[in-house]
Amino acid sequence: MPLEPYKRGKVYWAKGTVEFNGRAVSKYIRESTRSSTISGAYDWIKERTESELKRHHFGEILPPLTVAEAATFVLTDAQSARYLIQIVEKAGDVCIDEINRARIVKICREILPKASTDTWKRWIVVPLQQLANAGCEENRCQPLHFKGFTSAERQKQDEFRGKQSRQKKLPGSWKWLREFEKAAPHNVYVLARFMFETAARIGQATELGPCHLSDISKNIVKIPAAKGHAEVELVISPELAKLLAELEPRVPRGWKRSKDNLRVFGYASKDGPRKAWNSACSRAGIVRLVPHGAGRHGFATEMFVRQGVDVKTCTEYGRWKDDKLFLETYAHAEDTERKIMQAIRTGREQ
Numbered sequence: 001m002p003l004e005p006y007k008r009g010k011v012y013w014a015k016g017t018v019e020f021n022g023r024a025v026s027k028y029i030r031e032s033t034r035s036s037t038i039s040g041a042y043d044w045i046k047e048r049t050e051s052e053l054k055r056h057h058f059g060e061i062l063p064p065l066t067v068a069e070a071a072t073f074v075l076t077d078a079q080s081a082r083y084l085i086q087i088v089e090k091a092g093d094v095c096i097d098e099i100n101r102a103r104i105v106k107i108c109r110e111i112l113p114k115a116s117t118d119t120w121k122r123w124i125v126v127p128l129q130q131l132a133n134a135g136c137e138e139n140r141c142q143p144l145h146f147k148g149f150t151s152a153e154r155q156k157q158d159e160f161r162g163k164q165s166r167q168k169k170l171p172g173s174w175k176w177l178r179e180f181e182k183a184a185p186h187n188v189y190v191l192a193r194f195m196f197e198t199a200a201r202i203g204q205a206t207e208l209g210p211c212h213l214s215d216i217s218k219n220i221v222k223i224p225a226a227k228g229h230a231e232v233e234l235v236i237s238p239e240l241a242k243l244l245a246e247l248e249p250r251v252p253r254g255w256k257r258s259k260d261n262l263r264v265f266g267y268a269s270k271d272g273p274r275k276a277w278n279s280a281c282s283r284a285g286i287v288r289l290v291p292h293g294a295g296r297h298g299f300a301t302e303m304f305v306r307q308g309v310d311v312k313t314c315t316e317y318g319r320w321k322d323d324k325l326f327l328e329t330y331a332h333a334e335d336t337e338r339k340i341m342q343a344i345r346t347g348r349e350q
Helices: 038-058 067-073 078-091 101-111 117-137 151-161 174-183 186-198 202-207 238-246 274-284 291-306 311-318 323-330 336-349
Strands: 004-008 011-016 029-035 220-223 232-235
Touching: 004 038, 011 038, 029 038, 067 078, 067 117, 078 101, 078 117, 101 117, 117 151, 174 186, 174 274, 174 291, 186 202, 186 238, 186 274, 186 291, 202 291, 291 311, 291 323, 311 323
Parallel strands: none
Antiparallel strands: 004 011, 011 029, 220 232
């Protein structure tokens, strides 16, 4: 029976089905039109009929996907979630398909006004692209294409924040570690040495708990997952294994005291050791290396440049995804003029 209006009290209702070629294409409908006039009821029936016919011919038509709705499709870590929440707060009602370059820059400036364009890309652009990809899998939006920030945009933002981005990190060395040991708390020194010998990131190091040292008697440590790499077991030097085994795991300040919350170095996150780290550098009178430079950059430079270990071995042990990134970013050339002059003399004599 086609949809037809009837009056119930002061308003009109509609009952029946939407038909196409004499066949019902909707479920039986009995709903209020919320209209007190017969003409309003017929308008409601017309709109409902058009909606049901579209659904019949083209499938369920969902409204445009918003940033807030897309955020429910993705799973992320705690640090990424912190920025994702801010993105939703700033642009939750914006449709994914309406996000363009200008809107991305606006969101970046509102959430991280003093950050570099590289930081914008990592914590704002990449999460937005992840939201779009998740929505695309649900057939609710298109992928979000963003070529990246230009050199001019990076320079302009650096001028605004009064700090240059992409500064070359100084790599760590055994000499630096020896001086650092003299002034640093013991757990902070072992932390620095652990990163230098294993190429672990500061976040992976502070995440270490007793469970990661279950095979430390065999000189094996479990490196927590990071940057798309799964947790791995790594053979380390006996000296480093002894230092790790001797540390007394502690519950980070402010955490609930429980066995599951014990951390080898006693810090809750990568920012935990910063104050003690910087103070040790000042007391030792040495250059203040950032943990990533002292550790991962130091490992790459020590093994490849100073000790001559081949690239494949370095990247496999240090868990780099490819040789290009390792060579372009992490392995720092040292004493270039002296080495080239020596090579010229050697070649001439040979």
